[in-house]
Amino acid sequence: MADVRLTPPSFLVLGIIDKLGEASPYDVKVEAARTVAPFWSMPHAQVYAQCDRLLGAGLLSEVRDTNARNRRVMKVTAAGKAALEEWLADPAFVPVEARERGILKLWFGAEPEVIAPAQIAEHHRTLAEYEELTESVGDLLTRGQREALEFGLRYERMMVDFWQWVDQRGS
Numbered sequence: 001m002a003d004v005r006l007t008p009p010s011f012l013v014l015g016i017i018d019k020l021g022e023a024s025p026y027d028v029k030v031e032a033a034r035t036v037a038p039f040w041s042m043p044h045a046q047v048y049a050q051c052d053r054l055l056g057a058g059l060l061s062e063v064r065d066t067n068a069r070n071r072r073v074m075k076v077t078a079a080g081k082a083a084l085e086e087w088l089a090d091p092a093f094v095p096v097e098a099r100e101r102g103i104l105k106l107w108f109g110a111e112p113e114v115i116a117p118a119q120i121a122e123h124h125r126t127l128a129e130y131e132e133l134t135e136s137v138g139d140l141l142t143r144g145q146r147e148a149l150e151f152g153l154r155y156e157r158m159m160v161d162f163w164q165w166v167d168q169r170g171s
Contacts (some may be wrong), residue, residue, distance in 0.1 A: 004057035006083060009042055014052040014084045016061060018076045025051045025072065034146075038130070038152050059083055098170035100159075106166070120160060127156035 004010075016031045017023045023031070028045045032040075051074060054060040056153060059080030065071040078083065100120045106112065130152045 004053055004059075006038070006059075006087070009046055009050050010054060010059075011084060011087050012040060012042060012125060013047065013054060014034065014076055014080050017060065017074055018081065018084055022073050022075045024074070038126075038150075054080065102163070110164045113165040113170045116163050116170070120167065121161060123159040124154050127153065127160060130156060 004070045012032060013028055016028050020027060025048045028051065029042075029044050032042055032047070043130055050073075055062055055074065056084060057079075059077055061077050062072055062074050068112075068151065074091075074136050129151060134149060134153065137171055138149070141149065
């Protein structure tokens with residue numbers, strides 16, 4: 001097993017394959033888009049690169065499915081499971097980098113009265129999607145999934161409040 005530095009994208013891949021039991025890189029990308037994309041996006045190419053890194057490190061095993069055009073199907077190895085469990089149990093704090101384009105635009109002099117209304121509308125739209133998701137599948141989610149969804153709800157409410165504040169300051 002090669003010594004490899006594991007990153008959040010590494011754990012995203014390990015976690016999804018662990019939850020699914022087995023998966024192709026494509027399955028990982030689809031599941032990530034379906035579940036964690038609102039708070040953790042990952043480009044398609046990065047999924048494949050992570051799968052290859054994790055295979056090389058012995059944290060995933062691979063079988064070729066000859067019935068499905070030689071499709072790669074991966075499973076988490078015992079070492080991968082141990083790495084994932086160690087990461088899940090680590091309470092270390094890592095500061096969040098918001099990466100909000102609207103905030104960056106404000107910093108560089110964008111007109112608040114121009115960008116604030118669009119930001120308010122988009123954050124309201126996203127908030128409505130999260131509220132709809134809560135209504136439709138909220139009871140089916142695990143505790144951790146529900147708490148992640150709650151983070152999204154609270155974040156979008158905070159962003160609506162912030163942009164309304166920015167908009168009102170210009171009045």
